[in-house]
Amino acid sequence: MIEFKIENKLITPEELNKFELEIELSLPEDYKAHMLKYNGGTPLSYYFYFGEPEDGIRLSYFFSIEYGALLVEKQDYLPKMHISIGKTETGYLSMSLDEENFGAIYVYYSEVELELIATSFTEFLNGLIDYSDDFENQ
Known part of the structure; x- marks a missing residue:
């Protein structure tokens, strides 16, 4: 399992529940577990990609729920029932909280183009590969 650097004060289960009440949506259990452990987080390696480095997605960091400069939030330009959860090298990550694609x-790289990359937060994390050795040995 990938470990992340804790960049912000950790949140409590009560703060997580408060966030869900504020956005009026429930979060998946795997994502809640990650947020309680890291409250966002930055990969320990700069070279974590979902997919191959040439055409994959390099994860920069996950937004925090509380205490960070960049917070998880509902964005007006995202589809209804989506929240913005993180930053990639050239774009952003969102999570669907609707019933069909929960x-x-x-x-996403613009306000209108979303591309499905994983059916769950766990699938996304498990799909991350550390290419540090490849880049550092060049």
Whole structure:
């Protein structure tokens, strides 16, 4: 399992519940567990990609729920029932909280183009590969 650097004060289960009440949506259990452990987080390696480095998505960090400069939030330009959860090298990550695609992870580079990349937060995390050795040995 990938470990992340804790960049912000950790949140409590009560703060997580308060966030769900504020956005009026429920979060997937795997994502809640991650947020309670890291409250966002930055990969320990700069070279974590979902997919191959040439055409994959390099994860920069996950937004925090509380205490960070960049917070998880509902964005007006995202589809209804989506929240913005993180930053990639060139775009952003969103999570669907609707019934049909609950927990699915999307990457987006503009306000209208979302691309499904994983059906769950766990699938996204498990799909991350550390390419540090490849880049550092060049």
